[in-house]
Amino acid sequence: xxxxxxxxxxxxxxxxxxxxxxxxxxxxxxxxxxxxxxxxxxxxxxxxxxxxxxxxxxxxxxxxxxxxxxxxxxxxxxxxxxxxxxxxxxxxxxxxxxxxxxxxxxxxxxxxxxxxxxxxxxxxxxxxxxxxxxxxxxxxxxxxxxxxxxxxxxxxxxxxxxxxxxxxxxxxxxxxxxxxxxxxxxxxxxxxxxxxxxxxxxxxxxxxxxxxxxxxxxxxxxxxxxxxxxxxxxxxxxxxxxxxxxxxxxxxxxxxxxxxxxxxxxxxxxxxxxxxxxxxxxxxxxxxxxxxxxxxxxxxxxxxxxxxxxxxxxxxxxxxxxxxxxxxxxxxxxxxxxxxxxxxxxxxxxxxxxxxxxxxxxxxxxxxxxxxxxx
Numbered sequence: 321x322x323x324x325x326x327x328x329x330x331x332x333x334x335x336x337x338x339x340x341x342x343x344x345x346x347x348x349x350x351x352x353x354x355x356x357x358x359x360x361x362x363x364x365x366x367x368x369x370x371x372x373x374x375x376x377x378x379x380x381x382x383x384x385x386x387x388x389x390x391x392x393x394x395x396x397x398x399x400x401x402x403x404x405x406x407x408x409x410x411x412x413x414x415x416x417x418x419x420x421x422x423x424x425x426x427x428x429x430x431x432x433x434x435x436x437x438x439x440x441x442x443x444x445x446x447x448x449x450x451x452x453x454x455x456x457x458x459x460x461x462x463x464x465x466x467x468x469x470x471x472x473x474x475x476x477x478x479x480x481x482x483x484x485x486x487x488x489x490x491x492x493x494x495x496x497x498x499x500x501x502x503x504x505x506x507x508x509x510x511x512x513x514x515x516x517x518x519x520x521x522x523x524x525x526x527x528x529x530x531x532x533x534x535x536x537x538x539x540x541x542x543x544x545x546x547x548x549x550x551x552x553x554x555x556x557x558x559x560x561x562x563x564x565x566x567x568x569x570x571x572x573x574x575x576x577x578x579x580x581x582x583x584x585x586x587x588x589x590x591x592x593x594x595x596x597x598x599x600x601x602x603x604x605x606x607x608x609x610x611x612x613x614x615x616x617x618x619x620x621x622x623x624x625x626x627x628x629x630x631x632x633x634x635x636x637x638x639x640x641x642x643x644x645x646x647x648x649x650x651x652x653x654x655x656x657x658x659x660x661x662x663x664x665x666x667x668x669x670x671x672x673x674x675x676x677x678x679x680x681x682x683x684x685x686x687x688x689x690x691x692x693x694x695x
Contacts, residue, residue: 343406350415353395370444443492458566467617499585515592526597553690569613638670
């Protein structure tokens with residue numbers, strides 16, 4: 321007799337939902353914009369230490385300062401609205417305080433001149449832009465096309481995963497520094513003839529080559545974490561998430577983040593595609609990494625057979641027996657099919673997520689968990 325698939329049960333929590341009139345939308349909106357505004361002011365005030373050289377070259381600091389201006393005033397407006405209609409008043413007060421603190425530090429009038437590049441800095445600008453864009457895009461999509469309609473935006477352990485999101489983005493310069501060092505050490509292995517051939521191909525083909533090569537590397541890197549007992553506790557941190565949404569993919573042990581991104585960087589540079597192809601691949605990979613963890617339930621049609629979708633990756637995160645140690649691929653089901661780790665019951669979604677052995681539920685506990693296991 322085959323496995324009996326069950327439907328996931330999501331317990332409604334109406335008191336924690338965002339509804340018009342209860343002050344939660346305006347309150348969290350004020351807190352969200354106030355926090356990002358304060359972070360942006362710090363980034364403008366100390367750009368050499370709080371922004372990334374690579375990202376600074378890609379955005380218009382003057383234009384973003386205008387965005388900051390309207391965000392700060394809108395945060396104050398939302399805070400006042402919350403203060404008037406929400407009895408607890410903490411959300412409105414917090415949003416107003418953060419925004420006024422941002423004004424006191426110079427607000428949107430700080431200079432945006434040349435910046436002295438530092439070899440190592442915190443990626444505050446990367447954090448702000450990534451969180452703002454991801455929140456607006458994927459929160460909207462999850463509310464319009466949800467798989468689980470009753471799942472909260474601020475679900476259980478949202479704060480923990482937000483902390484992981486911040487750590488991963490703030491450390492982007494350190495991650496790039498390690499990755500670039502490994503790329504430099506791999507120069508002897510690079511083949512200029514291969515690079516010239518790859519760069520002679522149409523841009524779309526170059527991106528596809530990068531995607532397949534990266535997916536092959538990611539598949540085996542991922543599978544090794546599952547197959548080797550001493551390494552599994554590091555990856556188990558990522559699997560400890562019990563409610564998936566766009567933010568859930570941020571939870572990962574810091575050592576795995578450095579290793580995974582460094583290995584992929586080296587493999588991409590070994591291929592030798594053009595910078596334009598690399599940029600397109602990185603953009604696609606970043607969006608897909610968020611999307612496959614998200615609470616999105618719309619049909620992907622024939623694409624679900626070509627690329628990794630939320631349903632496909634959700635099964636990888638399931639703690640149900642048929643799904644354990646399956647669906648390792650990051651971009652396409654190709655290598656799962658080739659190596660016998662494909663699991664995709666198209667009419668079903670997981671009923672349970674997380675690890676079979678529950679991990680600590682705090683950042684420090686999860687940071688130390690793999691080392692406790694090794695002792």
